[in-house]
Amino acid sequence: MTATQLDALLAKQEIGERLHDYVRAMDRMDDELGCSVFHPDAPADYGAIYRGTGHGFVAFVHGAHEQLLAHTHQLGSVSIVVCGERAVSEAYVTMQARRRAEDGSLLELRSTGRYLDRWERRDGRWAISARHYVQELDDCWPTCRPGLETTGRRDRSDPSYALFASLGDPA
Numbered sequence: 001m002t003a004t005q006l007d008a009l010l011a012k013q014e015i016g017e018r019l020h021d022y023v024r025a026m027d028r029m030d031d032e033l034g035c036s037v038f039h040p041d042a043p044a045d046y047g048a049i050y051r052g053t054g055h056g057f058v059a060f061v062h063g064a065h066e067q068l069l070a071h072t073h074q075l076g077s078v079s080i081v082v083c084g085e086r087a088v089s090e091a092y093v094t095m096q097a098r099r100r101a102e103d104g105s106l107l108e109l110r111s112t113g114r115y116l117d118r119w120e121r122r123d124g125r126w127a128i129s130a131r132h133y134v135q136e137l138d139d140c141w142p143t144c145r146p147g148l149e150t151t152g153r154r155d156r157s158d159p160s161y162a163l164f165a166s167l168g169d170p171a
Contacts, residue, residue: 008082014126015080015119019091023073025058026095028161029065029154034058039120039127046133054128069106070150071097087119087126098143108143112136 001009018037025034038044038054050057065071076092097109118130152158 011082011087011121011126012080015082015087015089016078018126018128019075019078019089019115019117023075023093024160026061026065026073027071027152027154028156028158029062030156031058031062034062037128038131039122039129042128042130044131044133046131047135049133049135054131057131065097065154067099069098069100070152071095071154085121086129087121089115089117089119091115091117101142106143106145107140109138109140111138 021033022037024030025037035055035058038058040053040055042054043052044054044057045051046057050060052060072095074094074096076094078089078091080087080089092114093112095109095111099107099109101107113136114134116132116134117128119126120129
């Protein structure tokens with residue numbers, strides 16, 4: 001393997017980790033982690049949902065998610081192409097959420113789409129330099145009372161933070 005091939009492989013790994021950081025940040029409503037995925041000047045185009053910066057979108061979605069009872073984001077197929085200090089990626093995403101309707105009943109929401117991202121490595125760190133979200137499907141339906149209590153937390157009190165901290169500084 002050449003040095004160029006190894007560098008591209010390491011870049012793909014880091015970009016993949018940043019994509020997973022992003023969906024984790026959305027579910028844990030961790031604005032610091034969410035913003036770390038975007039360069040500060042990165043535009044974010046979510047169509048009718050939001051247009052602005054990546055950092056602005058993190059704040060916007062945090063406010064929207066506070067109104068929900070629970071939510072989860074799942075990444076599907078991810079394609080990454082690296083060219084030196086730049087890269088592009090396409091990542092399929094499914095978001096599922098639960099909210100209470102005005103009449104008190106429960107509604108389940110599901111939205112699927114794709115993140116089309118441009119990436120740049122600046123000062124040795126890969127982050128999104130531009131995002132375009134492509135909406136695919138969106139639906140909502142009534143749901144019955146859940147049988148199991150939600151044990152995940154939508155902040156840093158979630159048990160996953162203690163798990164990762166248990167290793168100390170992995171460097």
